[in-house]
Amino acid sequence: MRGEYKVPGGKLVVVDLATRDERLVDVRVSGDFFLEPDEALDDINAALTGMPADTTVDRLAGAIEDGLGDDVALIGFSPTAVGIAVRRALGKATGWADHTFEVIPPVVMDPLMHVALDEVIPQEVASGRRAPTLRFWDWDSPLVVIGAFQSVANEVDPAGAERYGIRIARRVSGGGAMFMEPGNCITYSLVVPSSLVEGLSFEQSYRFLDDWVLGALRDLGIRADYVPLNDIVSDKGKIAGAAQKRFASGVVLHHVTMSYDIDAAKMVQVLRIGREKLSDKGTRSAAKRVDPLRSQTRMARMDIIEAFVKHFENRYDTRESGYTEAELAEARELVGTKFATAAWTNRVP
Template sequence: MTAQHHGEYKVPGGKLVVVDLEVERGVLRHVRVAGDFFLEPDEALDAINDALEGAPADVDARGLAARIDTALPPGAALIGFTSEAVGIAVRRAVARATDWTDFDWRVVHAEPQPPALHMALDEVLATEVAAGRREPTLRVWEWDRPAVIIGSFQSLRNEVDPEGARRHGATVVRRISGGGAMYVEPGNTITYSLCVPASLVQGLTFAESYAYLDDWVLTALGDMGITAWYKPLNDIATEAGKIAGAAQKRLATGAGAVLHHVTMSYDIDAEKMTDVLRIGREKLSDKGIASAKKRVDPLRRQTGLPRAEVIDRMIASFRARYGGRDDTVTDQEMTRAQELAAGKFSSPEWTARVP
């Protein structure tokens, strides 16, 4: 008996696409596309299914989209989804990707902690998820001091003004993911991590996984009256400019995991930022701030809510979609994280590994 394959893909800011199919002798068979999208005319759905029938099972999403585009009747309207979204759902079905609701999510929101420990906790928790010893986890960070966090591949001297960092008491650390430098202050930023099994993003390209893992945040912000959208590769933006930046690290240990972390601007002192980051003025231009002597405060200004309430609403939105039990870092996880924080993440060798 031929095994059934099921794949789902939620279009960022759009609709859900669901695909059921079989794979026989290396080709797609009995393909059925469904979802909460809108499609005109009705017969366009049959055209999509027919276009996918018999396609090689190893064709990528763009190749599948090209088959669909060729088969669609003239004037067909795909609303809330695209032909490529169907292709992504097919790839996820073939790869047997998991869905958000397949997991018993855990939510960790602990007391303020030092920057090096946050870097270490990300590595430890993602490793535990990869090994199957921890359920997928949403962790909301609290900072105990100002910090500069540089990307894994950034030059320390090019990114950070050491005198400015000292003036403002900012600890400089390097994370394990790529991307750009961030300046954070306790109470003025919202930072969170998702530690997820690699199977959750199976069938997605690296770029597609950013949008996929950020989609719940767009809904959470929308519930607070903020119209936000994903801006490739790794930003979340509103009409006020960039409000968040994401970074990822893939772990190949065990069954594999993805660490996806995001820092959101709640109310940052832009003058301090430009004093600490050498390229701070360029970063501010992305946020629509003409003068450095202002605050980058899109979440505070646009929601009118205290930071704690914004976080509570974000967690509530996540739980409404996927569930999530309150959790803590285990003693064993914390011991390992403290060892990494004191060793790797506090060492000059790691912080200045790209001088």
């Protein structure tokens, strides 16, 4: 059996192995990484040989660490990366190439529907009715979307929200507030099986699941990288923030909002935290716009989204998809019974 894992920003790790009596045998680790001294490769293979086939990534990594001397340097990979490759060889973890992804292009609708679809689509993927899915949001009205654990009073100025007719909604994932007006940002949701992030910490999984979009940004001339935990940043400042939720059903929701052309003057009248963030960035006047994608690419928003989709399709096995009537009906039901209700929105007042 063979498993591969490409470390984001690092090297490829390949593990070939067999099992006998539910234990690992004939383990051979290889890849384009660097390892000093090179005899340590035999120590890694030896540490894995004989381990139970159901050993977790963390325990596999621990066995490797215990089997290596203090003078060993692993460059471009880690014991965890080897553990993930082992789990993939055993079919316990999966890689991007193991899945066909459904891609749903932007569909304009009430933004609350998109908030609700972030609960509906994971249910569909978990049930097997839908393959892993990448979908892009588009919306017809303004909305502030706060994280699952944020306080409404701490995040939103009610007078500012009322002045501009901006509703407030709470999403299922953690993280910070999203200030959304039609056309001002680019948001996508990626729903994948938990097996794709097997063995990865939350911090590692953020970068792993967005490695493709870093490549798409490079295609557009933007050199961007992850700043832990969940920010995508270029040399000219922050571009995006990500959020995640891992469902007990065995799927992960990972979504990202990228600033395209945000009205900062309006944002700081609606979001209390926006004032602090602009102050931290040394922005004296809120009259300027927050527009990293527009200013750094000189491209229309829909052209950027099209470029993102093309990059994802060129990188992975995909098929174009859309929402089913059943999914939309379930989302509408959730808007009425959950996401538009004061009880849900103000559950952390």
